Amino acid sequence: MPSDFREAIESDALVTGVWAGITPLARNEWICWxxxxxxxxxxxxRI
Known part of the structure; x- marks a missing residue:
């Protein structure tokens, strides 16, 4: 995962929770997008 994308996810508790709740396939699609x-x-x- 790109570092700037990881930082954006980890900087917000709500987003971190949503990210943890989605499937690995969905995570990969977001990263690719x-x-x-x-x-x-x-x-x-997009980030």
């Missing part, structure tokens, strides 16, 4: 952004602005917005 975030990292597939071509522009830094898009990636930041």
């Amino acid at each position: 975030v990292t597939s952004a071509k522009k830094d602005e898009t990636r930041s917005r």
Whole structure:
């Protein structure tokens, strides 16, 4: 998992709880969606 994405998840208790409750497949889809952004602005917005 990219470090900036991990930091964003760990910085909010609600998001951490949601992340813990989703399946590994769903987590992978989120990671792929975030990292597939071509522009830094898009990636930041997705995070």
